[in-house]
Amino acid sequence: xxxxxxxxxxxxxIEHQGRLWRAVKIQHTQPGxxxxxxxxxxxxxxxxxxxxxxxxxxxxxxxxxxxxxxxQYLYAEGDMHTFMDNETYEQITLNEEQIGSELxxxxxxxxxxxxxxxxxTPLGLRLPDSVVLQVTDTEAVVKGQTAASSYxxxxxxxxxxxxxxxxxxxxxxxxxxxxxxxxVERAKD
Numbered sequence: 001x002x003x004x005x006x007x008x009x010x011x012x013x014i015e016h017q018g019r020l021w022r023a024v025k026i027q028h029t030q031p032g033x034x035x036x037x038x039x040x041x042x043x044x045x046x047x048x049x050x051x052x053x054x055x056x057x058x059x060x061x062x063x064x065x066x067x068x069x070x071x072q073y074l075y076a077e078g079d080m081h082t083f084m085d086n087e088t089y090e091q092i093t094l095n096e097e098q099i100g101s102e103l104x105x106x107x108x109x110x111x112x113x114x115x116x117x118x119x120x121t122p123l124g125l126r127l128p129d130s131v132v133l134q135v136t137d138t139e140a141v142v143k144g145q146t147a148a149s150s151y152x153x154x155x156x157x158x159x160x161x162x163x164x165x166x167x168x169x170x171x172x173x174x175x176x177x178x179x180x181x182x183x184v185e186r187a188k189d
Contacts, residue, residue: 138168
C-alpha cells in the first residue's frame with residue numbers, strides 16, 4: 001500500500017531499497033529554504049542495520065502489509081521463546097533478537113501477545129500496553145514524605161527498576177507500562 005512520505009509514523013514497517021525497515025524515530029523538519037521533509041531513522045528488520053532517510057510529502061513509500069495474529073506465550077528455553085497460535089494451536093519459536101531485548105523482561109507465562117509476520121516470516125511482536133508485576137524490593141516510607149508527590153526506587157520481580165509512590169511497599173503488585181517500564185497504578189487484585 002502506497003503512502004505519502006510524510007505519513008510515516010514510529011513503529012510502521014515500510015519497504016525501501018528492496019528491504020523491510022521499521023521506523024524508529026521521526027522528526028519533521030522545515031528548513032528556511034526548500035520544502036519541508038520528514039527525517040526518519042529506519043532499522044532493517046532482518047539485518048538490524050540503521051539508516052537515516054529524508055522523505056518529502058511528494059514522495060510515495062510502500063507500507064508493508066503485516067499479518068498480526070494473537071499468540072499465547074508458553075515458555076523460554078535459553079534465548080528461544082515459544083508461543084502458541086490461539087486459533088490453530090501451532091507453536092512458533094522466536095529468538096531474543098526477533099522479539100527485542102527491551103521486551104523480554106515483560107514476557108509472562110500465558111500472556112497474549114500479537115506476533116507480526118510478513119509473507120509467513122515472523123518479524124517481531126507487540127506486548128499488551130501494561131503488565132502486573134510484584135515489587136520485590138523498595139525503600140521504607142519516610143514519615144512526612146507523603147505530602148509532596150515524591151517517588152522512590154523499586155525493584156520488580158522481572159529485574160527491572162522503576163519508581164513508585166511512597167505508599168507502595170515490598171510485596172505489592174503494581175501495573176507497569178511495557179513501553180517504558182514506568183509505574184501506572186497499584187494492581188486491583
